[in-house]
Amino acid sequence: MSDDYRDNKIETKSADSSSGSYVPSADTIPAQEIPDQELYHAKSFWTKWVFCQDAKVIGVQYALTATAIGFIGLILSWGMRLQLGFPETFSFLGPATYYQSVTMHGMIMVIYLLTALFLGGFGNYLIPLMVGARDMVFPYVNMVSFWMFLVAVLVLIASFFVPGGPTGAGWTLYPPQAILPGTPGSEMGIVLMLVSLSLFVIGFTMGGLNYVITILQSRTRGMTLMRMPLTIWGIFTATVLALLAFPALFVACIMMTLDNLLGTSFFMPEIFTMGEKLDYAGGSPILFQHLFWFFGHPEVYIVALPAFGIVSDLISVHARKNVFGYRMMVWAIVIIGALSFIVWAHHMYVSGMNPWFGFFFATTTLIIAVPTAIKVYNWVLTLWRGNIHLTIPMLFSLGFIVTFVNGGITGLFLGNVIIDVPLSDTYFVVAHFHMVMGIAPLMVVFGAIYHWYPLITGRHLNQTLGKIHFWVTFVGAYAIYFPMHYLGFIGVPRRYFEMYDSPYMTSGVGLNQFITVAALVVGFTQILFLYNIFTSWYKGEKSERNPWKANSLEWHTPDYPPTHGNFGKELPVVYRWPYDFSVPGSDKEYIPQHVSPSEVPAAKAEQT
């Protein structure tokens, strides 16, 4: 891409430009186009910490809320695992409550934990700091976004307490069963779930518009698109996906709510229940599946792309090496994002749609593997001959790569129709999606928290607890999910409350017990992590400024940790990408983005 001050960069600076043409100083950066943002200055405790318009506080609010609801999702998984592992010993979950647990666990983890944490949490905290803005462009709406999210979460929690309990329709909420008697929670639970999702979409849109526009229209001088940290690229692309994919979910929610409350038949065919013909007729359940998965598949990448971006930055900083193939990484993110809109029906191979669709969607699905594989190679090549520091963020990043490759390969299996048909709705699928969109992104979340916690609080997390957290989570996750692939091969179906005396359970019983024990251990380690977060806030070892020696702007604010308005009186000016580590010719080990070429004359920098 053309970039008009490319010629002014370090290489061409060899002073005696014999061409005679005018060469502006190497430090020339275009003048400021946008007037400096005026901020709302909070006057009271309430507007400063509660109804706060500062994106950094909003980010922390988002993250804490998401973590809180995420723990409910975790506790639900313990209940399910105890039931699956020791059906005779534990009887607090009945078949109905099991369904409800599966559903709420899945929905909470995917939407209310991961989406909210990556985009609402990390997005809010990091975007303004990393692109050199004082705040999001529309802080008031950004604040409302969080409160909408909170209401959505409260409505979701309320559904546990209504008559009939929360919905047990599976996180996919397929009609007709989702709203028919016989499915747990078909009275109020499903309605509250749909309302909560709609509120989530509305709230997210308010925040999402802010993230996108802040990145597009409010960067600091010199911060070209190709100098943005990959974290920002990942969050940006994921937000665009969300703004285009959530509408389908929103529409599906509205239509199903009407089917339920008003008795319309959008998704409901002619149907008999307990010998009685219902009033529904003529609707199409497959239509719901198309709408749901038009949202559902991009949703996978809404979770994955921020993880891709963040992990690239973590690897680069902690291996002291520039990201291998930065441009390729950016294009891969964008291409994956675009392709993710034309693969949705690979979740519907067994739905009874036209078989030719399966052919098309299998092809597109496999094509996505290409940019994804490029990213994996580039991470590995970034590590190659890097000065790898085995800090906790690095450990989690390595854990991410391994887990993601694992889940990605099983994804290639499931992308093919003939392999998917027998494996569909077995534990193989459960293993696949937990690896690829459960554990892998969570690894990045953890790594990112260990990485940026000092920036947020000025203190480090306890390193010993961190190491324990990593090793137990990493090894434990494999102990949980690796055997599930095998369970899938021998045919154990997903979403089953109990396997009884099924023939395949001869070898499955012991495995299930093993998985349950592992799940409990991993779960309790997360409590240790939470303990670490809360105690280190006050008691953690004080962190010096920029402890990881990173280059991106968030570590170079005048106040550390950054305060309201982020950058003091003058916004920083950016001269380079954030990956100038161990630059040849320079005596500096790293060159932050705001260091001008004339300050590091010998450095042979990358053209960005």
Next chain:
Amino acid sequence: MSQFDLSKLPQGSKGFMHDWASDQRAFKGVPWGKAMMWIFLLSDTFIFSCFLIALMTARASTTVDWPYPSEVFGLTVFGTSVPLLLIAIMTFVLITSSGTMAIAVKYGYEKNRKLCGWFLLATAIGGLTFVGMQAFEWSKLIFHDGVRPWGNPFGAEQFGAFFFMVTGFHGTHVSIGVIFLFIFSRKVFRGDFDTGRRGYFTSMKSDYEAIEILGLYWHFVDLVWVFIFAFFYLW
């Protein structure tokens, strides 16, 4: 708002790439609020597209015949039944309000406080008339013709369901627009946009640019109506 000299930038596709790759702003000379509205409208387009595609699938797959629009949406005036009469007037009113909106935006640019305010008010009244006629149409369909979301005497039951859902969703958009039009015309008359008075909630300075942004929304809502009109009344 924009002090940026646009004429110095490269033109055409080269200029496009230049903007995207450069620093500070991807859309040069575009205030953030306008860019934000465009992206919001893109997202909203996906919502309406989902509704309309769902309608198409339903129409294509129902076993019972879809009702004839000219029969359902007829109006009897002085003893003769005129098909699509009400809807023609509604469409005319809404499109006209787009025109008054455009004029309001023009006077906004010129910082002509009085005329801008009056045309905003005219637009608001146009929108209100539209919603009022829609309410009339709904009540006629419900109370007179017996059309319900779960069934109707004319044919496939999805007809009523989609009709009320889609026009209702669009009507909500119009109503929200009308509320903002009234608020903005009051703000214009009060001179908020000249003095840069701070918003009550947002505490941001008012700027005439906001009227253009509201205009984008309003034109979008009208454009969507054209599609809804085509899908429900002409197909």
